[in-house]
Amino acid sequence: MKTVCLIAAAATAAASMSALAAPTIYAANAGTTSSTLHGGNRELNRLGFVGTSSSMTGADFLRWNDGKLTNNAGTFGWTDLVPRDVNSANVYTGNPDRADGSTPLPTEAAKKGSMKDVFGSFNGYKNMSYIIDGEDNGAYCFDLLYGNGHTISADGSASTVELSILERGGNSDFNVYGIRADGSLTSAMFVSRSKGGKVGWNLDTLEIAGAQDVYGFGISLDSSWTNLKGFRIEAKNGFNGPDIVAVGTGATLPPPLVPAPGALGVLGLGSVIAMRRQRKS
Numbered sequence: 001m002k003t004v005c006l007i008a009a010a011a012t013a014a015a016s017m018s019a020l021a022a023p024t025i026y027a028a029n030a031g032t033t034s035s036t037l038h039g040g041n042r043e044l045n046r047l048g049f050v051g052t053s054s055s056m057t058g059a060d061f062l063r064w065n066d067g068k069l070t071n072n073a074g075t076f077g078w079t080d081l082v083p084r085d086v087n088s089a090n091v092y093t094g095n096p097d098r099a100d101g102s103t104p105l106p107t108e109a110a111k112k113g114s115m116k117d118v119f120g121s122f123n124g125y126k127n128m129s130y131i132i133d134g135e136d137n138g139a140y141c142f143d144l145l146y147g148n149g150h151t152i153s154a155d156g157s158a159s160t161v162e163l164s165i166l167e168r169g170g171n172s173d174f175n176v177y178g179i180r181a182d183g184s185l186t187s188a189m190f191v192s193r194s195k196g197g198k199v200g201w202n203l204d205t206l207e208i209a210g211a212q213d214v215y216g217f218g219i220s221l222d223s224s225w226t227n228l229k230g231f232r233i234e235a236k237n238g239f240n241g242p243d244i245v246a247v248g249t250g251a252t253l254p255p256p257l258v259p260a261p262g263a264l265g266v267l268g269l270g271s272v273i274a275m276r277r278q279r280k281s
């Protein structure tokens with residue numbers, strides 16, 4: 001089954017009929033969370049939770065190498081330029097946005113931005129000032145993938161957090177799916193806005209007028225979440241437009257089973273060059 005971000009009524013109805021997974025959801029703990037502002041760009045140092053000593057680091061939010069977003073305007077790949085709502089326009093159900101005081105996105109002038117801009121590396125960290133903004137009654141979804149053949153599985157302990165999500169406002173719900181290596185999806189996990197906790201900073205972006213607290217959710221997955229190459233976040237009508245700041249995964253990723261053909265090619269070429277250099281010297 002191909003991984004396509006479906007937001008059609010038929011697809012969501014099928015998902016809601018299947019049994020929901022039973023994960024453990026921890027609220028973020030502002031007292032054990034820290035971050036550093038670089039100008040208007042925020043780097044997370046540590047994300048802690050209430051009720052578990054499990055935590056996440058900034059590096060846990062930099063694991064994504066691929067992904068795509070589907071909103072009311074279409075589907076956009078990892079580096080595709082998604083049109084943005086800027087300054088109170090509410091056209092797109094889910095789109096890149098940024099904090100008022102942060103560094104503009106590379107395609108700011110064209111009012112566009114990519115999934116890579118929001119979830120990829122910014123000066124070596126995930127910029128917590130970059131988000132996907134949702135609309136109150138709009139549906140959208142996005143996939144984040146490890147790439148490079150990496151997968152993750154639940155670790156069998158309910159006290160360790162495998163997945164964490166930051167949402168601006170703590171006033172929205174969202175669904176999470178695991179995307180298995182074969183492209184199939186796990187059952188939907190409904191994450192209620194009531195399960196989150198404040199992380200200790202707020203966010204005022206171009207699309208809204210006024211700061212809102214950022215909330216964090218730490219999720220320990222159950223055993224039905226195995227062999228996952230990534231995750232899908234879904235906003236449905238009635239979820240009040242989740243504004244997703246960041247998605248992190250804390251478990252150690254195993255190395256890919258088989259190196260990609262491209263990587264082998266580069267390796268081979270490097271060896272040839274090294275041999276030639278040795279011969280010359």
Ligand SMILES: [Ca+2]
Pocket residue numbers: 085089090091092093094095133134135207
């Ligand atoms: Ca929008």
Ligand SMILES: [Ca+2]
Pocket residue numbers: 154155156157158159160161162220221
């Ligand atoms: Ca766990």
Ligand SMILES: [Ca+2]
Pocket residue numbers: 167168169170171172240241242243
């Ligand atoms: Ca929100």
Ligand SMILES: [Ca+2]
Pocket residue numbers: 100204205206207208209210
């Ligand atoms: Ca603003």
